[in-house]
Amino acid sequence: MDGNSLPSPLSAKYKGTFGYYTVRDRLPVILTKVVDTLCRMNSKIADQYDEEHAESLKNICGRISQLKYEVQTNKPVTPIQDGWADAIVWDKYYKKQKTLIDGAEPCWFVSPWLYMECYMYRKIMESIHLSKLLGDKIDPFRDQKEQAFMTSQAATIAVSMDLMEKLTKLDEIAEPLKYIFVHYLKIALWGNKCDLSISGGDENTQTSCPLAQVDILEPYILVDNTSQVWDTLVAIKKAKSGHGQLDIVLDNAGFELVTDLCLAELLLSSGFVSKVVFHAKAMPWFVSDVTLHDFHWTLQMFCASNNMGMSHFGNLWQSRLKDGSWSLRVHEFWTLPHSFHEMEETVPKLYAELELSDFIFFKGDLNYRKLTSDRSWDFTTSFQKTLQGFTPAPLCTLRTLKCDTVVGLNPGQAEKVEKEDSDWMITGSYAVIQAYIP
Ligand SMILES: O=P(O)(O)OC[C@H]1O[C@](O)(CO)[C@@H](O)[C@@H]1O
Numbered sequence: 001m002d003g004n005s006l007p008s009p010l011s012a013k014y015k016g017t018f019g020y021y022t023v024r025d026r027l028p029v030i031l032t033k034v035v036d037t038l039c040r041m042n043s044k045i046a047d048q049y050d051e052e053h054a055e056s057l058k059n060i061c062g063r064i065s066q067l068k069y070e071v072q073t074n075k076p077v078t079p080i081q082d083g084w085a086d087a088i089v090w091d092k093y094y095k096k097q098k099t100l101i102d103g104a105e106p107c108w109f110v111s112p113w114l115y116m117e118c119y120m121y122r123k124i125m126e127s128i129h130l131s132k133l134l135g136d137k138i139d140p141f142r143d144q145k146e147q148a149f150m151t152s153q154a155a156t157i158a159v160s161m162d163l164m165e166k167l168t169k170l171d172e173i174a175e176p177l178k179y180i181f182v183h184y185l186k187i188a189l190w191g192n193k194c195d196l197s198i199s200g201g202d203e204n205t206q207t208s209c210p211l212a213q214v215d216i217l218e219p220y221i222l223v224d225n226t227s228q229v230w231d232t233l234v235a236i237k238k239a240k241s242g243h244g245q246l247d248i249v250l251d252n253a254g255f256e257l258v259t260d261l262c263l264a265e266l267l268l269s270s271g272f273v274s275k276v277v278f279h280a281k282a283m284p285w286f287v288s289d290v291t292l293h294d295f296h297w298t299l300q301m302f303c304a305s306n307n308m309g310m311s312h313f314g315n316l317w318q319s320r321l322k323d324g325s326w327s328l329r330v331h332e333f334w335t336l337p338h339s340f341h342e343m344e345e346t347v348p349k350l351y352a353e354l355e356l357s358d359f360i361f362f363k364g365d366l367n368y369r370k371l372t373s374d375r376s377w378d379f380t381t382s383f384q385k386t387l388q389g390f391t392p393a394p395l396c397t398l399r400t401l402k403c404d405t406v407v408g409l410n411p412g413q414a415e416k417v418e419k420e421d422s423d424w425m426i427t428g429s430y431a432v433i434q435a436y437i438p
């Protein structure tokens with residue numbers, strides 16, 4: 001427990017935990033990969049620009065190597081110095097963290113894991129931003145994200161074709177809409193298996209057929225509030241006469257984004273809502289998270305595809321962005337270390353914006369950690385309690401478990417799963433669909 005009687009935040013200070021292994025082993029591997037990727041860009045940068053740019057790239061690599069050294073030797077956190085607007089918020093957060101450890105310096109194997117992991121990605125971007133020549137030109141994870149999209153082509157085609165067929169026959173098919181919804185909700189859930197930070201940046205894509213997998217994976221959903229979500233969406237449709245707004249706080253690019261777009265399309269074209277707002281990251285984040293660029297690039301890939309389903313949706317989705325039924329937002333809050341219960345005080349405008357939503361989906365593990373403030377909660381603690389008042393609208397988290405915290409389980413459930421698979425919390429093999437409907 002910490003000072004205000006909440007369970008302690010997960011931290012690398014607890015040896016043998018996943019947070020400890022992440023900071024000790026996985027983060028340095030990710031940093032090494034970033035340096036390798038940037039080094040490999042060297043000749044391209046020299047050709048595209050000039051030697052001065054290539055020199056600048058070397059300096060970026062030097063700063064990131066230094067960061068790796070700091071992680072491995074448990075050095076204290078230093079301020080963000082790239083002059084970006086969020087630097088002040090990071091500084092405030094740092095000061096607050098300092099008071100929690102009696103004025104000692106926050107550092108890698110002492111401070112909350114969530115803070116340190118977010119700080120690492122922010123420091124990578126600082127290293128890049130500090131280059132005057134290349135500061136706004138490099139996404140160190142872009143190649144990996146694009147490759148992940150490419151290698152899940154077969155799965156992307158399968159869902160695009162299936163959805164197109166279902167939507168064009170919506171009035172004729174016997175299959176109840178609820179069944180189609182449940183299917184696409186679960187495809188979007190399992191899409192979250194495909195992130196690139198859990199695999200240390202190694203390939204981790206959807207190669208098997210996602211449509212068939214949904215049924216097979218059913219026993220691995222530990223909490224399933226799908227019916228509640230469906231009932232709420234039906235009620236929203238009625239109350240708003242189909243003019244409600246859905247928000248999706250995105251997680252990863254590649255196949256996961258494809259599944260999110262399909263879910264959004266289903267809810268829009270079947271008249272549940274008339275507007276979908278997607279929230280993407282303001283900078284490259286946790287290897288595979290969607291940035292504005294990734295979102296637009298994905299749509300371009302759909303448009304350019306010679307598969308009928310993909311090009312159909314590519315063109316439709318571009319038109320949705322133009323007519324405003326889809327919109328894309330970025331806010332710096334999603335790349336801060338804060339838990340979501342701190343949103344209302346930290347960025348009241350974003351909170352107020354989310355209050356306009358009729359329903360919000362939060363995708364992925366990191367969003368889950370921030371919803372529940374990444375603490376060692378008792379497994380049976382209610383999801384609502386762990387939200388600590390973060391309730392801008394009815395919400396639902398679609399998350400595969402990749403970090404050792406989870407709440408809302410039945411008594412004895414965790415112990416039972418532990419016996420099935422001792423790594424159940426960290427491999428993305430299990431999942432939750434957890435809703436809070438006020
Ligand atoms: O892309 P997702 O689902 O948010 O997963 C990212 C997660 O991967 C990890 O790096 C692996 O545990 C976590 O630190 C992080 O929460």
Ligand SMILES: [Mn+2]
Nearest residue numbers: 195251252286
């Ligand atoms: Mn992610």
